[in-house]
Amino acid sequence: MKPQKPLRPGYKWELLALLCLAFFFHQGDRAIFGVVLPQIRAELLLTGSQEGLVGSVLFFTLAILMPFAGFVGDRFSKTRVITGCLIFWSTATLFTGFAGGVVALVALRSVATAGGEAFYAPSAYSLLAKFHRSTRSIAMSVHQTALYIGVMTSGFLGGWIADCWGWRSAFYVFGGCGILLGFVFIFRLRDTNDEKSLEPPPADAPPAPAPAAEPTLFQSFAMIFRTPTALLLTVAFTAIVCVNNAYVVWAPSFLQDKFNLSLTLAGGYAMFFHHFGAMAGVLAGGAFSDYRARTRPTARLELQTVAMALGAPAIFWMAMAPGLVSVCVAMTAFGLFRGLYECNTHASLFDVIPPRFRATAVSMMTMMAFLVGSLSPLLLGRMKDIYTDGSGLTRGFAVLASLYLVGAIAVGFARARTFRRDRVGLV
Template sequence: MLWFVCLFNYADRQAIFSVFPLLRKELALTPIQLGIVGSSFMWMYALAGPLAGWMSDRVSPRKVIVGALAFWSVVTAGTALCHSYGILVFFRTLGGLGEAFYFPAAMALIGAYHGAATRSRAMALHQSSVYAGTIAGGAMSAFIAERHGWRSSFTIFGALGVVLAVVLLFCLRQPPRVAGDEPRENPLLHFAHGVREVLRNGRIVLMIAVFMGANFVAVVFLTWLPTFLLEKFHMSLSNAGFSSTAYLQAASVLGVLLGGWLADRFAAKRAGGRQLTQAIGLLCGVPFLFLTGWSITVLGLIVSMTGFGFFKGIYDANIWASLYDVVPVEKRGVAAGVMNSLGWLGGGFAPVLIAAAAQRFGLSACISATSVIYLCLAVVMMGLAAKLAKRASR
């Protein structure tokens, strides 16, 4: 059930990027304004993250998930009513607010069902819906937009999300005891204390820093790859929407499933096994990232995107499972919220920064330059894995 919720979570946020060329023409937007349309979602998503995580520790995750799904689906449908730049940014911001509440609650619910032995595999299976949703949002919105206008896809995705929320209202259940079921005194004090405790843990801070960098790279691809394919390879809108998501995200599904399986095996044999798996994914993704920007043929581009997507999936499989290795059960919700918040805050600057840099250096160079970020992140994650292994051996 959560797999389908997460699919809509990503389809609804990705749909707009494939129709950027239509928005630019109809609303007379500049590349920087388009970047802000993309960033407004992520900035609100980031700001609401700690509150969302804290609420997941205090309120039934089931209620948070169903309520968030219903809210952001209504907002997605409402995006079809936008006729000006300001209103479009407003609705994107509301979408970020609604979607921010999903991931911490979903991770808390999955974490309650799965212990260390199966955590990576369970979360990896859930993570595969991220890629399916990205493909659905990117490809379907472009396909529908070419035939019925860009507004129709938002109406369809929003309506389907509301239907799913009604179904989950009756079907989604939770374990008898989930961290956060019992009320606590001084909620604001508890929230501040939880955030402070999370940020005082150096291992968590390093994971958050890596997550910020990885999200920055991911958002560059999510936001500007459809436009890059349209302009450099002269693809149609629907072909660019499909190609910018399908190869990369489909490969990520395979990578995330392998990454979950590998991490559970590594973690059973050594401390830091999940973090080591993430480092391998980041390091192996570096050459494919570089080649994506400089490919001169469609075949070379597809191979590069597929390779990057596969190794990105290996990293992604263990984002939350690695975090839960070093966070007490009662702090998981707020830790996931803080990490999600800061991670997307970093990613939120990507659409605007790349739009500005591309005007001077071109999109090809900007996309290839993200390989340097991945290399630095791999080094940091390898160091963290080694530190965890050394600490456990004492």
């Protein structure tokens, strides 16, 4: 997996394509639970709180494993870590189709699946940053579109499979395909320490920090706490994650309950319109950010601030709109602003974190965000149980809109007060 000779020119784009496929299943496998949840509820007789618990335990497991995953990504072969976790979470997804109750769902869907998925992001983003220096935002934006395509596909395809053959078959199909992809990675996913295989940084980039000794575990974890901009970005990312976690688990049920849609349409609409807008936002925002950041280093943070400020009313509109068309338009707008933020989630963090700490920084930011964000599916499930008139999910999404305003304030403060002091060289 780790060749001694230089890689062929252009391998960085093959690497991007491979990681996009992995991220497709990373997110598609996660999203199908929400899509087929009405059938699971009917067969296994789950309450709203139990349904929310499955999602919350998954996100909580992701959070507590992230620091270890980041440290592993900084110390061991990233290609081996990525390949191993892809095969592991896909196997857990496949076996979720055999679950017979809430305990099995929590064990297979929440703990085992999240246990594999947790190790993907720190190594994958660090590997992308290594190979894509001058094209970092656009590469991460393209990679981010795989998230949206995976979720959009799971919406329609997962719902259609469930309507035709039952919810268990959806897990069999997505899990089996991920396992096959893992075996492709064994032969195609590669890394290198040969600088001739890597592009040089732009001539006008700030100087890179001098090589230093391998960081200790404490140094790696402390880096994000010593960097104010990274902490403020973590606050904003936490707001993003809280809303996203609740949306992926509950949006299909929200549409089905409110408009009496079929499983295919409820899952398809919930995942397609929002993530189509997000995909457009992340592609446009990534290209714009790479262009503007060359001459205006704060451009990424400025775009993220505006995106979160405009995303808040879009989420509130989605929750309160009375008609299906207006809800779908609001979902698209919410997705657009989410994408404009997420195109720079990691690029902005890497602007203030030295390369040797990046995988751990990603893991720490993700851990803190998912520790808080793991509560949102459970809270919305509880609201669904409390408000028996069917307004629980509507009220829940309306409240979550305020979190985007908190995120906008955090990123805006980072842009105005801390970023220029924290910025590191572009490497």
